[in-house]
Amino acid sequence: MTTGHGDARHSPRRTDARLNRERLLAAAQEVFAEDGPGASLNEIARRAGVGPGTLYRHFPNRQALLTAVLRDRIQALCGEAERSRALYSADDALSRWLGAFLAHARANQGMGSALMVDEPGAPGLDCHRLILDAAAGLLARAQREGTARGDLTAGDLIQLVTGIALSTARGEDPEQAHRLLALVLDAVYGAPRRKG
Numbered sequence: 134m135t136t137g138h139g140d141a142r143h144s145p146r147r148t149d150a151r152l153n154r155e156r157l158l159a160a161a162q163e164v165f166a167e168d169g170p171g172a173s174l175n176e177i178a179r180r181a182g183v184g185p186g187t188l189y190r191h192f193p194n195r196q197a198l199l200t201a202v203l204r205d206r207i208q209a210l211c212g213e214a215e216r217s218r219a220l221y222s223a224d225d226a227l228s229r230w231l232g233a234f235l236a237h238a239r240a241n242q243g244m245g246s247a248l249m250v251d252e253p254g255a256p257g258l259d260c261h262r263l264i265l266d267a268a269a270g271l272l273a274r275a276q277r278e279g280t281a282r283g284d285l286t287a288g289d290l291i292q293l294v295t296g297i298a299l300s301t302a303r304g305e306d307p308e309q310a311h312r313l314l315a316l317v318l319d320a321v322y323g324a325p326r327r328k329g
Contacts, residue, residue, distance in 0.1 A: 154191050156181040161202050166240060170199055203241065207263050210237050214267035223275040228318055230271055231294055234264065235314055238298035265291060281321050293317050 160180035164172045174195060178188040192198035213233050217226035268287040275281035294314065301310040 150191075153181070153183050153187055157183065157188055157191055157198075158201060158205060161198055162205075165199070165202060170195075174198070203260060206237060206241060207260050210234060211263055211267045214271055218271060218274065223271075223278045224280050224322065227271040227275050227281065227321070230267065231290065231314060231318070232311075234268070234291075235294050235298055235310060238295050239302060239310065261291075275321075282323065285321060290317075290321070 157177065160177045164177045164180060168176075174188060175185055177198070178185045181188070188198075192201060210233060214226075214230050217230045220226070221229060265287050268290050272281060272285065272287050272290060276283050276285075294317065297310055297313045297317070301313065304310075
């Protein structure tokens with residue numbers, strides 16, 4: 134039989150474990166941003182102030198840690214879509230979120246692909262679906278209000294912005310990505326051109 138006293142005895146351990154996990158995720162965010170998805174796990178543990186054993190108790194392999202970091206980043210990005218929808222007009226919400234998505238795609242380029250290559254079908258995380266759903270909600274609102282062209286899909290937008298992120302990753306012009314996004318937004322709000 135478990136007593137209240139016995140439960141309280143384990144509470145500090147759970148708190149320590151939660152804090153260690155949070156420190157590991159924060160350190161992993163930094164180290165992966167600096168060195169990419171192949172960064173040293175020992176360096177992540179060192180920056181978190183824990184030993185490698187603690188890291189592996191929380192994240193049994195690199196893919197588990199990458200998944201956790203990417204999940205946090207994508208949840209923040211999806212939360213940004215919700216905030217934008219609540220605070221801004223349909224056009225401003227879509228434009229702001231696409232800017233945030235561009236920053237996300239540029240910062241996290243290797244992480245999603247590392248997960249797909251190393252562990253296809255990683256359980257519990259469908260990054261593409263979450264991002265696509267966020268974009269679809271914002272785009273549908275702009276289309277309902279008649280400001281965004283009706284023949285555009287959320288998949289089109291995601292592909293265009295991802296293309297900008299990939300093509301400008303190593304460029305020397307720091308403003309190029311923003312100029313290209315502005316061109317995409319002009320197309321989003323413009324009328325489709327007639328064929329022929």
